[in-house]
Amino acid sequence: MTSKEIFQEVLKSPELQEIFKISKENLDKEDFNVKSEYPVIEIIKAIISGQDNHRSKDAIFQNIQKQIMQL
Numbered sequence: 162m163t164s165k166e167i168f169q170e171v172l173k174s175p176e177l178q179e180i181f182k183i184s185k186e187n188l189d190k191e192d193f194n195v196k197s198e199y200p201v202i203e204i205i206k207a208i209i210s211g212q213d214n215h216r217s218k219d220a221i222f223q224n225i226q227k228q229i230m231q232l
Contacts, residue, residue, distance in 0.1 A: 164213045168193045
């Protein structure tokens with residue numbers, strides 16, 4: 162599975178709609194290569210990209226921390 166395919170599968174999760182209050186219509190518009198207005202979507206992308214690029218867990222975590230600090 163490619164990163165884009167994994168991303169699309171994650172977006173199908175009902176929890177994203179329920180917990181983060183993101184409509185299905187908005188989730189359907191999300192693109193792996195385009196910056197999202199939803200911080201949680203950007204964090205999901207960081208995790209998928211980090212795994213795909215064989216980054217260490219520490220590097221992935223640092224990337225997520227940076228994104229959180231920019232909120």
